Structures are given as C-alpha cells and as structure tokens.
Amino acid sequence: MNLSDDLAWRGLIKDKTFEPKWLDTPRKFYLGIDASSDSLTIGNLAIITLARRLAEAGWSAVMLAGGATSLVGDPGGKHEERELKPKSEIERNIEGVKAQIEQLFAGQRHEMVNNLEWLGELKYLDFLRDIGKNFSMTELMQREFVDTRMGESGAGISYAEFSYSLLQGYDFWWLFKNKDVQLQIGASDQWGNMLSGVSLIRKKETSEAHALSMPLVVNKATGRKFGKSETGAIWLDPKRTSPTQFYQFWINVDDADVEEYLKIYTLLPKEAVNELMGQQKKTPQERPAQIALAGEVTAMVHGVEANKFAQSVTDYLIGKSPIAEVSEAALKEIRIALPNIKAQPGISVIEALVESGLAASNSDARRLAQSKAVYVNDQQFTKDHLEAGDFKNGRLMLRRGKAYKDSALIELA
RNA sequence: GCAGGGAUGACGGAGCGGUCAAUCGUACCUGACUGUAAAUCAGGCGGCCUACGGCCUACGGGGGUUCAAAUCCCUCUCCCUGCACCA
Numbered sequence: 391m392n393l394s395d396d397l398a399w400r401g402l403i404k405d406k407t408f409e410p411k412w413l414d415t416p417r418k419f420y421l422g423i424d425a426s427s428d429s430l431t432i433g434n435l436a437i438i439t440l441a442r443r444l445a446e447a448g449w450s451a452v453m454l455a456g457g458a459t460s461l462v463g464d465p466g467g468k469h470e471e472r473e474l475k476p477k478s479e480i481e482r483n484i485e486g487v488k489a490q491i492e493q494l495f496a497g498q499r500h501e502m503v504n505n506l507e508w509l510g511e512l513k514y515l516d517f518l519r520d521i522g523k524n525f526s527m528t529e530l531m532q533r534e535f536v537d538t539r540m541g542e543s544g545a546g547i548s549y550a551e552f553s554y555s556l557l558q559g560y561d562f563w564w565l566f567k568n569k570d571v572q573l574q575i576g577a578s579d580q581w582g583n584m585l586s587g588v589s590l591i592r593k594k595e596t597s598e599a600h601a602l603s604m605p606l607v608v609n610k611a612t613g614r615k616f617g618k619s620e621t622g623a624i625w626l627d628p629k630r631t632s633p634t635q636f637y638q639f640w641i642n643v644d645d646a647d648v649e650e651y652l653k654i655y656t657l658l659p660k661e662a663v664n665e666l667m668g669q670q671k672k673t674p675q676e677r678p679a680q681i682a683l684a685g686e687v688t689a690m691v692h693g694v695e696a697n698k699f700a701q702s703v704t705d706y707l708i709g710k711s712p713i714a715e716v717s718e719a720a721l722k723e724i725r726i727a728l729p730n731i732k733a734q735p736g737i738s739v740i741e742a743l744v745e746s747g748l749a750a751s752n753s754d755a756r757r758l759a760q761s762k763a764v765y766v767n768d769q770q771f772t773k774d775h776l777e778a779g780d781f782k783n784g785r786l787m788l789r790r791g792k793a794y795k796d797s798a799l800i801e802l803a
Numbered sequence: 804g805c806a807g808g809g810a811u812g813a814c815g816g817a818g819c820g821g822u823c824a825a826u827c828g829u830a831c832c833u834g835a836c837u838g839u840a841a842a843u844c845a846g847g848c849g850g851c852c853u854a855c856g857g858c859c860u861a862c863g864g865g866g867g868u869u870c871a872a873a874u875c876c877c878u879c880u881c882c883c884u885g886c887a888c889c890a
Contacts (some may be wrong), residue, residue, distance in 0.1 A: 638839080645840050675838035708839075754832085756854095757847060761833045791832080793839040 391660060393447040399660055400653040402440055404578045404605045407588055412600065416448030419573035420565050422505075422558065422580075423453065425460040426475065428486035429627035432639075435691065436607050436654050437577050438494050443657070444575070445498045452571055453491050455484045457506035459557050462550050464583070490626050494690065501569075508564050509557060521560055524593045525586070530555070533582050555586045562587025566599050578603040607654060626691055633692040634727035637700035638707075638795040640684035641677065645670070648679040656686040703727050706787065707794040709768035714782035721785075730799035735778035737800075739764055742776060746798035748790040758790055765789040776800065 394410040397403050403410075421441045423434065430438070445451045460480045475483075488502060533555070562584070565571035574584045584601035591599040624639050625631040631639075643651055648670065652663045670679040689697040703724055705711040716724065724730070729746045740755040743764070749755035758764060764771045766780055767787050773780075780786055784802040 642839055645838090648840090673838095674840075677838070677840080680840085704839095750832095751850065752852085753850070754848090758833065761846070763833050791839095792834085795839065 393444070396660070397440075397443070401650065402443075402604045402654065403602065405581050405603045406601070407585075408600045408602075413602075416450070417572045418450040418452065418570055419444055419575055420452040420454050420503075420562070420571045421575050422456055422459070422561065423487055423491065424456050424464060425480050425483040425487055426463070428483045429625045429630055430487055430490050431626065432624045432655075433607070435494075435626065435687075437575065437604060438491065439655055439657075439690075440575060440604055442494065442498065445495070445500060446657070449573075451495070451498070451500035452565060452569060453495070453500055453502050454561065454565070455487055455491075455502065455504045457481070457484050457504040458509035459505060459554065459561070460484075462554050462557065464551075464554050464558075486627065493693070503565075503569075505557075505561050505564075509560065512560075517556075517560075520594075521556055521563075521590065524590055525556060525559075555583045558583040559586030559590045562599065563590045563594060566591050566595065566597070571599075573600045573602060575602045575604070578605055607650075628692060628696070632727045633688060633696040634700045634703045635795070636692065637684045637688045637697070637704065640687055641680050641704070642793065642795055643680050643683060645674060645679075648683060652679060652683050652686075656683060657690075658682070658686060699723055700727070704794070707789075707797050709787075712782070713767065713785055713787050713799070716785075724799055728797060728799050730801065732801050732803040733776065734803055735776065735781065737776050738774055739771065739776060740774075742788055742798075742800055743790065746788060746800065748788065748796055748798055763791050765791075 391399075392414045394413040397413065398410065419441075421437060423430070423438075441451055441453070457480060460475065460483070461477065463475075484504060491500075491502065530552075558580075562571070562574050566587075574587060576584055581601070581603045584603065588599055588601050591597055623631075624636060628636075640651075649663070649667050652658060652666065656663075658666075666679045666682050670677075685697060685701065688700050692700075699720075702711070702720065706713050706716060706724065729748070731742070731745045733742060733745075739759055740749075740752055743749035743755040743758060744752055749758055759774075762770060762772065765788070766776070767782065768789070771780075776786070776788075781800075781802055786800050788798045788800050790796040
C-alpha cells in the first residue's frame with residue numbers, strides 16, 4: 391500500500407495543502423517539537439509515529455526542537471497566557487526531548503535541528519521588514535487562537551505569544567531555503583502555524599511548500615483530548631512512567647479506542663490490524679488487541695528488552711507467575727518498575743498502602759480498606775495487618791482495586 | 804484614571820452573619836456486574852485521629868467588627884464590563 395492510502399486508512403490526515411498522491415514521492419519534511427517539558431508524552435508520540443511512517447516510506451526527516459520558540463510559548467489551544475520558562479530549563483528540556491526522539495528513530499535516518507540556531511541571531515528590524523511585512527493583520531486577527539483569547543470572555547494575549555505563529559512560519563521558510571524541506575507535519579492544533587510557513591514561502595520564494603495535520607487523538611469513551619491532563623499524563627521518560635506502567639496503560643485501553651490506537655501508534659500493517667480486530671471481536675475477554683498494542687508501543691518507546699520485561703512483570707501482577715518464585719534478577723527489575731517498600735511483619739495495611747503510594751493519605755487508605763479494595767497476592771484482603779504468613783518467600787503483591795495496574799511490591803525488611 | 808461587577812474546593816458553579824468542610828454538576832477513586840473494557844447502579848471524594856465522635860487547615864492576600872464571618876467593614880492584588888484618556 392502506498393503512503394497516501396495508508397495514512398488515509400489510519401485516519402492520520404485531517405488537513406492538507408496538497409493532493410494525496412503528492413505524498414507518494416518521497417521528499418524532505420520536518421516536525422517541530424515543543425520543549426515545554428523535559429519529556430514527551432504519548433500525545434507527542436502520535437505525531438512522532440507519523441514522522442516514522444514518512445521516514446520508512448523514504449522521506450528524509452528533519453526533527454526540530456523548539457529551543458527558540460519554547461522561549462516564547464505557543465498560544466495555540468491555550469486559554470490563557472503561559473508562564474515563561476527560564477532559559478536554562480528549556481535547554482535541559484531540549485536535551486531530554488532529543489534523547490527520546492533518538493530512541494524513537496532508532497535505526498532510521500533523520501536530522502535533528504534546533505531553531506535557536508537561526509532564530510537566535512535574528513535581528514528584530516530585519517524580521518519586521520522581511521517577515522512581518524508578509525503577514526496581513528486582518529488574517530492573523532481571524533485566527534482562532536487570537537479570536538478566542540481576545541474575544542469577549544478571553545483571557546487576553548501578549549504580543550509575544552501573538553508573534554509565535556510568525557516565528558514558526560519563519561522556521562519553515564528557513565528550512566525550505568537552507569535544507570530543501572518541502573513539508574511540515576503537525577497535530578491539527580498547529581494548522582494555523584503551519585499555514586503561516588506555507589504562505590510565507592509562497593510569497594517570498596514563489597514556491598510551493600506543503601503542510602499536513604493529523605487529528606488530535608481523542609478518547610472515544612469520554613470525548614476528551616488524550617494524554618493532556620496533568621495528573622494522568624503518560625510520559626515517555628521511564629523515570630516518570632516506568633515501562634511497566636506504560637505497558638499497563640496500553641493493556642487497559644478501552645475497547646472503543648483500541649483499533650484507532652493500533653492504527654495511530656503502531657507500525658503494524660493494515661492486514662495485521664484487521665486480523666487483530668477480528669480476534670478482538672470473537673474473544674474480547676482475552677484482549678488480543680490491547681496486548682498487541684501494548685507490546686508494539688512499549689517496544690518502540692522503551693526497546694525490546696524493556697517490553698519483554700514489562701510483559702513478564704504483568705505475569706506477576708495477574709498471578710500467572712507467583713511472586714514467591716521470582717528470580718533474584720527479575721526481582722531487582724521489579725523493584726524499579728513498581729512502587730515498592732520494605733516492611734516488618736505486622737505492618738498495618740493502611741500504612742502499607744500509604745507508604746507504597748497506592749493511597750494518597752491515611753484517610754484515603756482507610757476508605758479503600760472499608761470498601762474492600764485491598765488485594766494481597768491477587769486475593770481480597772480483609773485483615774488489618776500484614777502478618778508474617780501473608781509474605782511468601784519474604785514478599786507479597788499489594789493491590790488497590792480490581793484492575794492490576796495499581797500494584798506494589800512489599801518485601802520483608 | 805472614573806464608575807460598576809467579580810475572585811469559593813481539580814474544573815464549572817451555589818451560598819451572602821450561626822444549622823458550612825461548604826447545595827449541585829463534571830472529573831477522579833472504590834464496590835457490584837463483567838473481560839485489567841464500556842455502560843449502569845451504589846458509595847466516597849481537604850487533612851489528622853485511640854472514629855456513629857473529635858481536632859486542625861480552608862472560601863484571592865492582609866487587617867477589623869461580632870459570642871460567631873465564605874457571608875459585614877477597611878485595604879491590597881488580579882480579572883471583567885462601561886466611560887474617559889491616547890490614536
């Protein structure tokens with residue numbers, strides 16, 4: 391299947407400035423990544439996976455870290471002005487984000503650039519004359535982000551954030567001129583910014599350059615944007631979200647979403663996805679689609695070894711492999727992957743829940759205990775204390791709730 | 804600058820001197836039913852405790868009035884709406 395058909399089938403094309411067939415001749419494209427945090431989330435992963443697809447279809451990839459643009463802050467999709475981040479923090483963020491992109495592009499040819507390289511030395515007056523002159527204020531004012539921020543109930547917008555779109559347009563133009571980049575890809579909230587570049591190139595170079603946006607990934611069950619909420623964020627950084635937690639997240643995906651995620655987040659071809667969805671329909675309780683999804687995505691983000699390990703930890707979680715018989719080597723890894731504490735026999739369940747982070751406070755832990763939400767080694771647990779006999783070989787699995795993802799390892803001190 | 808209006812828990816939004824740890828909705832957590840799914844129903848949802856009870860901290864910041872304040876007064880900060888100023 392050629393690239394344009396594949397992307398259409400996966401639902402990855404929202405807006406574009408070209409005929410679909412144009413995609414099928416490989417050229418050079420770029421994807422800009424914001425550096426507002428030191429780690430990417432699965433929200434960013436969707437678009438990076440799209441970049442991977444283009445690369446595998448023969449396109450040359452330029453990955454742009456927004457060292458300069460992050461200093462200003464993208465107003466797109468935000469309801470109020472952002473806090474400016476210190477420069478040192480953004481530099482750190484860039485390093486973190488770069489490393490993750492390297493991992494995701496392992497074995498694929500790609501180029502990393504930082505727009506600080508050219509935006510950093512840009513002179514303001516030159517910018518106004520060369521770039522500013524090419525933007526119509528009328529057009530800019532009609533942009534949705536400006537409109538919502540400046541409208542009746544808007545929170546206002548600063549000149550700095552307002553100018554963001556022009557900077558991004560400049561990026562595209564610079565890359566077009568200096569690196570022969572002909573396409574920019576991004577999530578649909580970047581559409582306006584991408585068009586800034588397209589029209590700037592048209593005006594200044596009288597040449598064609600194009601933009602492609604993909605839809606924002608939405609949780610079908612709740613209708614909400616995916617991976618955006620602060621607390622529930624799933625990070626690519628294993629220090630923030632361990633590979634096991636990462637794997638568990640995908641295992642736990644709703645049935646309604648799993649097909650879409652397979653298309654967006656894995657490189658599995660159409661036939662394989664259809665095959666999986668067939669099985670999913672027949673035996674949903676075995677969760678074949680979720681298992682495939684979790685395996686594919688974890689392997690891509692954290693590597694094949696980490697994926698294997700996450701799968702084996704899952705076997706311990708669901709009691710398929712008894713935790714009492716875990717090998718010393720695996721145990722070491724589990725201590726990293728799961729919340730874990732050392733305890734004396736006789737420790738109260740409340741204390742164990744709080745210490746391990748499964749409960750937020752003593753009150754919270756008491757509520758959980760009262761509602762019979764405590765499990766030890768996959769069995770409902772109603773006693774107040776963990777006795778010596780509850781530990782098998784000096785350890786046990788403590789769990790909050792019925793789903794396996796909120797588990798912790800408790801070991802005898 | 805002047806005049807009005809506003810700031811309440813994760814969010815939206817009630818309350819306008821005691822019965823307010825604060826109605827309600829959403830989000831979130833747990834239980835039942837299931838499949839580590841969804842929907843539905845039920846319970847919970849500031850913290851702490853030797854708990855059908857008690858204590859602490861909270862309604863933008865600070866100060867006051869009162870036996871008693873989220874509720875009244877003063878003041879500061881920020882936001883909104885008009886008007887004025889500036890073009």
